[in-house]
Amino acid sequence: MRQTPLLKVEGLSICFGLPGASIEVVHDVSFELAPGRTLALVGESGSGKTLTGKAVMGLLPRGARVSAGRVLLQRPDGPVDLLRQSPAVMRQIRGAQVSMIFQEPMSAFSALHTVGSQISEVLRVHGMCDAAEARKRALDMLAEVGCPDAARAYAAYPFELSGGLRQRAMIAMAMIGAPRLVIADEPTTALDVTTQAVVLDLLRRVSRDHGLATVLITHDLGVVANMADEVVVLRRGMVVERGEASAVLTHPGHSYTKRLIDAAPRVPESIAVHAPPERDDILTVDGLSKTYPGRHRSFGRPASPVYALSDFSMRLERGRTVAVVGESGSGKSTVAKLILRAELPDPGATIRFNPRDGQPMDVTSLAGERLTEFRRKAQMVFQDPFAALSPRMSVQDILTEPLVIHGLGTRSERRERAAWLMARVGLSPDHLGRFPHAFSGGQRQRIAIARALALKPELLVLDEPTSALDVSVQAEVLELMGELEGELGLSYLFISHNLAVVAALADHVMVMRRGRVVEEGAPDCIFNDPRHPYTRALIAASPEPDMHRRLDLTAVACGAGEPNTWPEPFGYNGEAAPQLIEVAPGHRVRRAA
Template sequence: MTDTILDVRNLHVQFQTDERLIKAVDGISFEVKRGQTLGIVGESGSGKSVTSLAVMGLVPSPGRVAGGELWFQAAESDTGAIDLVKVPPSHRRTYRGNQISMIFQEPMSSLNPVYTCGFQLTEAIRLHQNISEAEARRQAIALLQEVKLLPSDEELKQRYLEELPQSELAHPSSEAELNRHINQQKQSILDRYPHELSGGQIQRVMIAMAISCNPSLLIADEPTTALDVTVQATILDLLRELRDRRNMSIMFITHDLGVIADIADTVAVMYQGRIVEYGSVWQIFSSPQHPYTKSLLTCRPRPDRRLQLLPTVSDFMEVVTTPSGETVIQEKPTDMFQAVRNAAEMSDFDLDHRLTELQQQSPLLSVRDLQVAFPVRGVWGETKRYVMAVNGVSFDVYPGETLGLVGESGCGKTTLARTLLRLIEPTQGQILFEGRPAHSLEGQALRQLRQEMQIIFQNPFGSLDPRMTVGAAVIEPLKIHRRGNQRQNRERAAYLLERVGLDPQLMHRYPHEFSGGQRQRIAIARALALNPKFIICDESVSALDVSVQAQVLNLLKELQGEFGLTYIFISHDLSVVKFMSDRIMVMNRGKIEEIGPAEAIYREPKQPYTRQLIAAIPVGSLERIRERQVERGIAVG
């Protein structure tokens, strides 16, 4: 049996639209070795996901596999490799979900919300096995224990005994009661609906579903993009453990080379439908050859560096069109670490001097003992108790400062942000903006305050009206607050769109006609329309590719200097927060764990929770890559 489980040769995938033929995948070739992980990395539109869909036989219409071969060697097959391209659609299910499984990108939309997790997991099991419902549920429980969503029987037993009073331990019915309790605990997780689980828990359900038929090849398409860094780290650990225990191969797709460094053995870098660099993870990180790979490696913020601006793809290469119409990538003649404009690292003196100057001013925003409580209703609608989403938070933000707010999902970051803007009413405490009591303002005074405080949301597509042109979206705040006439407002919108790097001639287009990074630029232009003093960036780059993320982060810094803006920058990614921030505030369970200068928080975190966040950052260091490869018995340079 060959060591290669998947051999892709000269694969072409095309989409025929009314206007033109799109070559989504343009003649790529690679191999996936048995028991190893191939990482496929690239920005949105590079062809990563289309490649995985071609392997699964799920390329959506009007797309089609226009050429190439997909040779797959099943784990227990003696008949040799088969070309999946030639397998009739009626026989694809023999391989899809059985020998080849897939974890899709967005866990919250991967499960049907009207069915329990147990029903959907047992359905996947019974689809490929002729077994009873009871046996399928038993297998489902075992899978959930394997992916560590459900504790093992021994752990459940130990927890039960710890909670049981000493006087009852020797009771004759204790053993029967113990077994009944353990079974109840195991069955309860199957009876939950997707909305009752967190993103990380749902992703574990999806992994359990994907490995339910013991596949030889697992395709993971951006499985950690929407997750906190701590949850992301646990999912990566889980995938590595499952791969090694089951001798399973993984095709791991992402836009983040830091994540690739933590899990991959071999790496394929894709750009515009082609593989521009291919080699071992050590080769790619220690000696990148292609300018696009170099840019991806450096455009992600690294917490151990203090750049004023991040490198972007355009600093390393440019795409030119030849007279014959062919596109060619040309590397710019510059060292990769000198590619950033004015990006010298800031010294300790520069950082201290800036912080001192900022804090010599009166605070722009002061928060004192802020509390936000949400009622938990009973069966009849009565309030049974309150959940403290924000619990006694106090801090100051100074004019021109960026205060980073970091923490896991559910820690209270977004609730705090919306409360500062009075989109959620505080339960207790004070919010002072330039000395004005923002927590108690009403009517015209509150309306005036909101002109000076804006927010950029995480999902730009969700925050822009799909029925409104982008020009109208930027002009809308000016109309609401009766600023200027129609001509002045159009000129203001055109100026702002141009300032965020978009052509004002595109004002008549709609949000769906722009990429994710462009939509976020439109959302930034809209937030700037009223010339505010204070902007909250709520996970505003979390959903973007690292290359686009670098452009948006640079833009936010440039705009801060130009317009004198003050930011609260919210993210679960400490490396991004550290790049943007003067000071960092760490939140956990509604409270502030610690607050201090960004460099001090990273270098000398005082709280275990902060140290946990820092340890979970996928930095992609050569030392860590060497350690992981040596552990797996793979030689490195």
């Protein structure tokens, strides 16, 4: 027997601007959701999926308005149209009957209040219980969503928790009022892959145990395969495909859905074994470590130092790509900062850079003109293209600024170089006069890559260059980097938290955890024969748009824990770690002999 829908969206249209001069961004969106089911709203940035979710909550941004449609929520006394309720009524509905899990918990939480007070506030605002009972329920909910120390999480401020714990606390706040409908807006986008796997499992379990209806907003069809019962695919504000998740992912009917599925990064089942000819090294690193002083405790007690990186060594052959993979806190971004001399390493490290023309450079001792020369030959592409480009500079100024700083070329030569760079990264030189806000996220990352190429570098350090992008845009940027590597003879140090992203690009993979390399080798070694439990966890945690390949949470749990919990012979004894041992030619694993 067909269930009565808990949520029914009929002909929803949303526009920006005043009547008569408005721009429609969501057009005629309709879907139904029954209790206990999960419906995924899927699409790229700008598809209208988040606006649709915010319209249900009555949280549209300033300037946006609903121009047509109804949003019906089934209540015991009959359906109500959420679009036509007063602000006072919507405040009573939000949190108690409908709640939302926001994409970035650091922004969604107040930085001035403890996590526990913000979770308890939901109960107090709705008059569900007194302060003591609210605290007890909040602690119980934090324990239910998997916080290992609920009391500590309750008393902490948001910045004191890791990204995964903040997201768990955000789920607890959404669940504390016992709502019947939860809207989860990209709930795992900002998380590492192993944390994402755990949070997805948590969402699935909580929804099942509480009989919730869930609207999952995402651009990642791998997440859909692990979570959703039904799928609605949006493109430019319109529904292009809908149906059961198994049907849509297995037999997509629309070309846009097929493109999203094809663009999703996948961990290869196997990689062909090949031994490329040896080349000279452009970069060699040996004994690289970085120790930060700990934050002082109260009453002047000495703080323990933080070992961000321990004895890191690598070699990068000219024209090749080394991928450094690991989660937040693994030390991979510290490697990039030290190699580019943004920070100084601990004494005893060696960083040797060999340019095509000129003398080899000892990067740790460079100063003055030699340091400037090195930075001209080694450039960086940052993770977030929105933050990396100045909003007050035109694209032409952004691309010519490195040339001005280094005193290269005349004004016309710089303009010609900027036009060539735009064309080479797939953008029109006619848009040099525009500002960054006029471009999409993928286009901004292309501009960031063009800026890094302005000085004709030999080495590019790419710090999570695709993690902030939609999957189809991500695929385009990775393809562009592959083309540029061969065409310009570039060498890449590629930093990522996702093994699936680096699979097609890397010539050598280094897996890091807590400041140390735990496994390294050619891609065929890492993907065909992963030995370390943490490497296996990263592979198992990568979601794919395949209903037959669900996340392997057993493997994730085995490898994603603390190093002293890893099974023998991989476990640490306190800070004492096993050595990197060669288990096959070119394949090294940190394990006891």
